[in-house]
Amino acid sequence: MRKIIISTLTAATLFLSHIVMAGSDNVEHTMKLMNKSYRAALKEEDVTSFRKDMQHLKVAAESILNSQVEGYDRETYVAGISLLIDEAAAVDNIAEKEGLDAGKIAAQKLGSLMRKYHDKLGVD
Numbered sequence: 246m247r248k249i250i251i252s253t254l255t256a257a258t259l260f261l262s263h264i265v266m267a268g269s270d271n272v273e274h275t276m277k278l279m280n281k282s283y284r285a286a287l288k289e290e291d292v293t294s295f296r297k298d299m300q301h302l303k304v305a306a307e308s309i310l311n312s313q314v315e316g317y318d319r320e321t322y323v324a325g326i327s328l329l330i331d332e333a334a335a336v337d338n339i340a341e342k343e344g345l346d347a348g349k350i351a352a353q354k355l356g357s358l359m360r361k362y363h364d365k366l367g368v369d
Contacts, residue, residue: 271309271312272309275305275308276309278301278305279302282299283356283359287349292344292345292348295340295349299348302329302333303333306326306329310326310327317366318365321362321365322362325362332358
């Protein structure tokens with residue numbers, strides 16, 4: 246268990262450092278990384294990898310929560326990212342307690358949430 250925690254923390258640190266280096270395209274770049282983590286999670290064959298992908302998604306969302314976004318309603322953006330963070334943590338928790346299949350089912354709600362807020366914000 247300790248190896249998993251250390252591995253996850255190391256991966257999260259590397260992931261965050263990559264996000265910070267993204268510069269002015271930080272939010273857009275991070276959104277793409279979040280989408281990549283989400284899609285990867287749905288393809289995983291084991292719960293450990295699934296949880297790692299969900300944790301990456303959550304860390305990325307946390308990193309851009311307070312970012313300035315031009316051209317979008319700030320309140321809607323913050324609400325969407327906040328819900329995404331909470332839901333990613335819930336999905337990870339479900340996967341930890343109930344296994345991979347339950348985690349993947351819970352992740353579908355996460356996908357619906359992302360689509361809902363993209364529609365609200367007018368994201369292509």
